[in-house]
Amino acid sequence: MNTVTLIGRFARDPELRYSQNGTAICSFTLAVRNPFSKENEADFIRCVAWGKAAELVAEKHEKGNMIGVDGRIATRSYENNEGNKVYVA
Secondary structure, eight states: OOOEEEEEEESSOOEEEEOTTOOEEEEEEEEEEOTTOTTOOEEEEEEEEEHHHHHHHHHHOOTTOEEEEEEOOOOEEEEOTTSOEEEEO
């Protein structure tokens, strides 16, 4: 099972764009506090919302707002200009 639930704050304003076929895509980064850290540290998690959810995130939220996100973790890879394979989470 691949599920994740995050609660955090927007590290910057969400970025909305549209695919070639008109699907809304919203990219954003969540700052999620690390409960095991004594230094009040956070993990910065890159997230993507699609469709109507993407439009709502972009319309209703901005840097500093708190949000809860349910989703799944996806990874991908590509080859960079030097010919090295790069993995992205």
